[in-house]
Amino acid sequence: MSHADTTGRAHLKLMIVDDSNIIRRRIERSQQIERLEVVACAANGREAVEMFAKTNPDVVTMDLTMPEMDGVECVEKLVQMRSDVLILVVSALADKATAVEAIEKGANGFLCKPFTDRQLNDALHELLS
Amino acid sequence: MALEASKHSFANMSARSTLWVIAAAGVSFIGLVLLPGLYLSTQISRSTAALKFVGEIRRHPAVLQNGLDSVRDRLSARGYLQPPLAQVRQAVQGLDEALSVMLHPKSSGWFDSPGAGSAFADDPLAASAALIQARWQRDRKTLAPVLKFTAVPYQDSESAGTQLNASGRSFARELAEAVHVARGTVPFLDRQLNEIGATLQARNLDAASKLRYLMAAGLAIAALMGFLVSISLSARRRQEELVRAARQQTQDILRTVKEGLFLLDVNLQIGGAHSAALCGLFQRDDIAGLTFEQLLQGIVPEKTLSTAMKFVKVLWSERTKENLVKSINPLGEVEVQIESAGGGRETRYLEFDFHRVRTLDKITHVLVCVSDVSARVALAQELKGAREKSQAQLDTLVGILHVEPNQLASFLDDSDAAMKMINVVLKEPAREEAMFRKKLDTIFRQVHAVKGEAAGLGLSSIQSKAHSFEDDLRALREKPGLSGSEFLPLVLKLDDLFTHLQSIRDLVARLSRLRVSADAPEAPAMGEGTDVIDNTASVSALQGTITQVAQRIAVELGKEVHVECVGLGVLPAEYRRMVKDVAVQAVRNSLVHGIEAAQTRLNAGKTARGTIHIEVRDLGAAGFKLTLEDDGAGLSIEKIKQTAVRKQFITQEQSDGMDSRQALGLLFRAGFSTADSVNKDAGRGVGMNLVADLVQQKGGKLGVATVPGKFTRFTIALPLVPAAADVHEVA
Numbered sequence: 001m002s003h004a005d006t007t008g009r010a011h012l013k014l015m016i017v018d019d020s021n022i023i024r025r026r027i028e029r030s031q032q033i034e035r036l037e038v039v040a041c042a043a044n045g046r047e048a049v050e051m052f053a054k055t056n057p058d059v060v061t062m063d064l065t066m067p068e069m070d071g072v073e074c075v076e077k078l079v080q081m082r083s084d085v086l087i088l089v090v091s092a093l094a095d096k097a098t099a100v101e102a103i104e105k106g107a108n109g110f111l112c113k114p115f116t117d118r119q120l121n122d123a124l125h126e127l128l129s
Numbered sequence: 130m131a132l133e134a135s136k137h138s139f140a141n142m143s144a145r146s147t148l149w150v151i152a153a154a155g156v157s158f159i160g161l162v163l164l165p166g167l168y169l170s171t172q173i174s175r176s177t178a179a180l181k182f183v184g185e186i187r188r189h190p191a192v193l194q195n196g197l198d199s200v201r202d203r204l205s206a207r208g209y210l211q212p213p214l215a216q217v218r219q220a221v222q223g224l225d226e227a228l229s230v231m232l233h234p235k236s237s238g239w240f241d242s243p244g245a246g247s248a249f250a251d252d253p254l255a256a257s258a259a260l261i262q263a264r265w266q267r268d269r270k271t272l273a274p275v276l277k278f279t280a281v282p283y284q285d286s287e288s289a290g291t292q293l294n295a296s297g298r299s300f301a302r303e304l305a306e307a308v309h310v311a312r313g314t315v316p317f318l319d320r321q322l323n324e325i326g327a328t329l330q331a332r333n334l335d336a337a338s339k340l341r342y343l344m345a346a347g348l349a350i351a352a353l354m355g356f357l358v359s360i361s362l363s364a365r366r367r368q369e370e371l372v373r374a375a376r377q378q379t380q381d382i383l384r385t386v387k388e389g390l391f392l393l394d395v396n397l398q399i400g401g402a403h404s405a406a407l408c409g410l411f412q413r414d415d416i417a418g419l420t421f422e423q424l425l426q427g428i429v430p431e432k433t434l435s436t437a438m439k440f441v442k443v444l445w446s447e448r449t450k451e452n453l454v455k456s457i458n459p460l461g462e463v464e465v466q467i468e469s470a471g472g473g474r475e476t477r478y479l480e481f482d483f484h485r486v487r488t489l490d491k492i493t494h495v496l497v498c499v500s501d502v503s504a505r506v507a508l509a510q511e512l513k514g515a516r517e518k519s520q521a522q523l524d525t526l527v528g529i530l531h532v533e534p535n536q537l538a539s540f541l542d543d544s545d546a547a548m549k550m551i552n553v554v555l556k557e558p559a560r561e562e563a564m565f566r567k568k569l570d571t572i573f574r575q576v577h578a579v580k581g582e583a584a585g586l587g588l589s590s591i592q593s594k595a596h597s598f599e600d601d602l603r604a605l606r607e608k609p610g611l612s613g614s615e616f617l618p619l620v621l622k623l624d625d626l627f628t629h630l631q632s633i634r635d636l637v638a639r640l641s642r643l644r645v646s647a648d649a650p651e652a653p654a655m656g657e658g659t660d661v662i663d664n665t666a667s668v669s670a671l672q673g674t675i676t677q678v679a680q681r682i683a684v685e686l687g688k689e690v691h692v693e694c695v696g697l698g699v700l701p702a703e704y705r706r707m708v709k710d711v712a713v714q715a716v717r718n719s720l721v722h723g724i725e726a727a728q729t730r731l732n733a734g735k736t737a738r739g740t741i742h743i744e745v746r747d748l749g750a751a752g753f754k755l756t757l758e759d760d761g762a763g764l765s766i767e768k769i770k771q772t773a774v775r776k777q778f779i780t781q782e783q784s785d786g787m788d789s790r791q792a793l794g795l796l797f798r799a800g801f802s803t804a805d806s807v808n809k810d811a812g813r814g815v816g817m818n819l820v821a822d823l824v825q826q827k828g829g830k831l832g833v834a835t836v837p838g839k840f841t842r843f844t845i846a847l848p849l850v851p852a853a854a855d856v857h858e859v860a
Contacts, residue, residue, distance in 0.1 A: 096459050097436035103457060104439050108448060110456045126452055 012128070015040040015057035017048040017074065018090065019066045023113075027061055027090075030117040036124065045069025049077050056082070059127065062107065064091040064098045072102045079106035086127050090115070147361040154354045162347035169340045176333040179248030183326045186227040190318040193220035197308045200275070204301055207283055207291045218276050221269065224318070228265055231258035254325055261321045264314060271310040274303040389499035392486065397421045397441055400494070410479065410499055412468050421497075428465040444483055444495050454483055462502060478506040525590050526636060532586045534641070535670035536677070540582050541634050543706055544591075547575040548627045555616060555623070565611040572619070573602045574819040579626075581713045585678030594629055598622045668698045671709050679716045679741060686720055689727050689738040696745040700753065703851045707823045708755060712743055714820050715757040715843055723761025723841050733838065735760065755845040763837040766792045773798075793833045797821035827851040 014036040016027045024041050039055040042048035044066045052060070060078060064071035071089065078085055087107040089099050099110050111123040196217035203210050231249040249258050282297025293301060379402070383390065389407035392400040401417045408414050416424065421441055425434050436459045443449050443457075455461075460481035469475035480502045486494040529537060551572050559565055580595035601622055605615060672694045683690040700708055724730075724739035731737055739760055746754045770784040773795045779787070796817045820843070824831045829847040 096457060097432065099457050100436050100440045100443065100459055103443050103449065103453065106448075109450070109453055112456065126450060 011035055011037045012059055013037055013039040013055060013057040014059045014061070015042065015048065015051060015055060016061050017042045017045070017066070017071070018061070018063040019043050020063070023063070023090070026117075027120065030120055045071065045074035045077070048074050049081075052078055052081060052085075058086065059124070060085060060087045061090050061111075061124075062087050062102070064089060064095050064102060070098075072098060072105055075102045075107045076105040088123055088127050090120075147357055147364060151354060151357045151361060154350055154357060158347065158350045158354065162343050162350060166340060166343050166347070169336045169343065172336045173333055173340065175248045176329045176336065179254075180326060180329045180333065182227070182230070182248075183322055183329065186223060187319070187322045187326070189220045189223040189227065190315040190322075193217060193224070194311055194315045196220055197275070197304070197311050201304055201308055204282065204293075204297070204304060207293075210278075210282065214275070214278065217272075221272060221276055224265060225269075228258065228262050232262055248329060254328060257321055257325050257328075261318060264317055268310045268314040271303075272307050275300070275307045278303075387500070389497075391416070391497055392494040393421055393441065393497060394494055395445060397438075399424065407499065410467075410477075410501055412470065428467055429463055433459060433463060441483070441495065444485060445492055447492070451485075454485070458483060462506065476503075477501055478503045521590060522632070522636070525588070525633060526640075528586075528588050528590070529633065529637060529640070532588070533670065533673050535667065536586060536673045537637060539667065539670045539674070539709075540586055540588075541630065541637065543582065543709070544579045544630050545634075546706070547579050548623065548630065551575050551623055555620060559613065562611050565613070565616075566606075568616075569602060569606055569611070570818070571822075573599065573606070574822060576602065576626075577819060578710050578713065581678065581717060582674060582709075585674055585681055585713065587677075587681070588633070591626070591629060591633070594626045598626055667702070667705060668700075671697055671705055671712075674709060675712045675716060675743065678713050679720065682717060682720045683724075687726060688720060688724055690720060690724055691738055691740050692716065693740060693742045693744075695743070696747070697743075699747040700745050704753065704827065704847060707827055707851075708745070710823055711755070711820050711845065712757060714817065715743075716741055718817060719757075719759035719761055719841065723759045723763070725762050750849060751846075752849040753847045755847065756842060757845075758840055758842040760840050763839055763841050764793065764796075764833075764835040765837060769793070769795055793835070796833065797831070 012035065016024050016038060018024050018027070021043075024043075028038050028041065036059060039057050040051040042051050046068045048060070048062075049069070062071045062075060066074075069077075071091070075087055075089075078087065083106075086109075087102075088109040088111055089102045089107045090111045090113060091099055092113045099107075103110065109123055109127045111120060115123075196213050196219075199213035200210055200217060202208075203213060231254075249255055278296075278300050280296045280300075282293055282300050283291045284294040284297075285291050383402060383404045386404045387406055389404055389410045391403035391407055394400065397420050399416055399419050399421065403416060407416055411424065411428070422434065422438055425437060429437070440457065440459055444454060458481065460479070462478055462480055465477050465479050466474045467477055478501070480500050482498040482500075484496040484498070485492045486496050532540075554568050554571050557568065559568055576595050576598050580592055580599060583589075583591035583595060598619075601619060605611065605619075608615070675694065676692045679690050679692045697708070719739075719741050724741075725733070725735075727737040730739065742756070742758045744756045746756075748754055766789050769792050770779075770787060773779045773792075774781050774784050778795060778798055784792075797820070798818060821831055824845050824847075827847055828851060829845050832844040832846075833842070834844070835841040
């Protein structure tokens with residue numbers, strides 16, 4: 001599931017899925033200080049599934065409303081590919097119904113947009129605990 | 130709570146251990162008292178039977194001895210032998226039988242009546258019995274010939290009398306032998322039977338004393354058991370009391386709590402125990418046993434229901450963490466439509482909270498807490514409204530700050546007058562439809578004027594309120610049959626507009642006070658009456674308003690215009706309002722209908738920018754002459770006629786027979802407009818009618834002249850002193 005870095009601490013691999021470039025960059029930036037290593041960024045569900053197969057991340061942040069393949073379908077696919085993947089749904093409050101659906105399909109957490117770095121880290125911590 | 134629980138479990142534990150002690154006492158009572166008691170009582174009864182038996186057989190040796198002695202005596206007396214012999218035989222038989230019983234004891238069951246021989250089954254009685262038997266067997270042989278003797282032992286002779294015969298003599302010898310032997314046997318038997326009796330007696334006494342001890346122990350155990358049973362009963366009573374109290378507390382909580390509380394099981398069914406408030410929240414009494422879906426069905430939209438159902442299913446998954454439950458809860462603040470007590474439906478806002486109940490680390494139920502947050506939501510909406518209102522006020526303030534103070538003061542005074550007039554008109558009694566229509570027209574013109582001026586000053590909030598008022602008025606105008614009640618909603622609109630104007634007036638007053646105290650203590654406060662505005666200020670305000678209206682409309686229509694005002698200063702104050710209203714309408718008309726777009730003008734050989742010329746001339750005793758002229762496209766007589774026919778002001782025949790002057794007169798009819806669509810500036814057919822009305826009210830005369838493609842000119846002749854105001858206009 002993880003590989004140890006030189007300091008001996010286990011690093012987890014993170015994939016960011018969001019059609020917004022800005023959000024992707026924000027999550028990526030805020031994760032530089034965490035024990036998560038960003039291994040892939042995807043702009044839609046289809047890309048996410050491809051990259052997931054290649055990079056095998058442990059944790060995924062998932063937008064819900066995306067072109068090509070939406071978040072709910074993508075969550076379902078990723079969980080089929082690897083049942084112990086941890087998925088944090090990152091979406092607007094108005095998407096609550098969709099978020100519930102994503103959780104039903106196997107996502108593990110929900111973070112409401114807009115979010116602060118602190119909220120993001122708290123959500124990821126809770127996910128990993 | 131924890132203390133209560135520990136007390137409870139302790140009570141449970143002690144109750145259990147008491148039960149165990151009672152069971153142990155019961156078993157020991159059986160094992161230590163009842164069984165030995167039964168054994169001992171059996172022993173006693175055996176011994177007693179044996180004693181009785183021994184008592185009975187103890188007489189046999191004596192009877193034997195007596196029998197033998199009696200036989201011997203009778204023999205020597207030559208008497209009849211059979212009775213004593215029978216006695217001997219009986220004794221021997223008794224002893225035989227007794228020995229048989231003693232030597233072959235039949236063991237009897239616990240509950241059989243004990244046989245006499247059973248006591249001889251064990252030592253030392255068995256040994257004694259064997260000893261007696263051995264001796265009896267030996268000595269009985271000696272007795273056998275005596276017992277068998279049945280012959281006649283005598284012979285009678287004359288001489289000697291009765292003598293023993295041969296068998297008699299032999300019998301006498303055998304009898305002597307038997308008597309001899311019996312002399313040893315009988316004491317022996319007596320002694321042995323005595324010993325046996327003593328042993329049995331001792332055994333009996335021993336068993337009896339043991340039984341006494343046992344009974345005492347039994348009593349003690351029974352007392353202990355009674356004590357324990359009473360402890361256990363009181364412990365149980367206490368426990369029941371606790372359970373009842375706990376149940377009562379639970380019921381009290383459920384009855385009193387304001388929130389709707391209930392448990393959902395894994396089938397999403399609502400449990401039997403729920404708070405009483407739940408029924409009030411959902412206005413139904415059959416909640417226990419419903420499914421969660423049935424509870425929400427029909428009171429929330431389908432989509433919310435389906436999301437909610439997915440959500441409650443997700444709750445049962447261990448994967449779903451507590452924080453996640455909160456953050457994705459789709460029923461955190463949900464609008465519901467509940468049947469109200471008086472029939473019909475009422476809108477409420479409910480907040481559902483979900484808490485998972487675990488027993489032994491397994492989710493067994495979901496506790497749902499429902500509260501009515503309608504008041505909170507209403508407050509939030511109110512706050513939002515207040516925030517929006519203050520934002521609007523801020524916008525208005527910014528708008529006011531951009532307006533030249535004198536213009537603003539003049540506008541506020543004029544608007545105030547207009548509002549008062551509308552109020553008077555609304556109050557005026559009217560019965561016929563024509564009268565209603567006239568009232569409506571007057572109100573329309575006033576509102577329209579206020580709107581136009583507000584637009585000119587850029588006071589958009591007033592403009593939009595007036596516009597909405599106009600919309601209502603227009604809708605009313607288009608209604609076929611008018612009645613007084615239909616004017617009622619107008620009062621609300623008027624009030625809204627009036628309040629808004631008043632708030633602006635207050636704002637302006639406060640602002641001016643601020644300015645007065647800040648820089649010019651002697652400057653007059655504005656907006657508190659026209660009398661404080663000097664003539665120059667008033668004239669410049671008038672000119673400013675007209676120019677501003679013109680520029681704004683020009684910008685909106687994509688046209689260019691220049692307004693020239695000449696001689697406004699000669700106007701007496703009484704005419705100023707009227708002139709302003711007329712000028713605003715005329716300018717608006719000129720820009721909408723007259724002045725062409727820049728390109729069109731250039732193509733027609735005109736300057737790109739149109740000109741509106743407004744002039745007032747003092748004619749001395751003849752009064753004043755107001756001219757409003759634009760260099761636009763002029764008026765199309767044909768178009769006016771066509772519009773009039775389309776709007777059914779006139780018939781086609783009338784139109785055909787009309788000359789230009791009469792056609793131009795149509796312009797001043799209420800509801801006439803040639804603009805193709807309604808917007809804020811034109812198209813409602815109010816403008817020129819208002820002008821005509823205003824002029825007429827002051828006793829003036831209105832003329833119009835036009836040359837297509839060149840100009841349109843309105844000339845207004847005003848008397849030196851304005852005519853008495855129309856009855857409608859008296860505020």
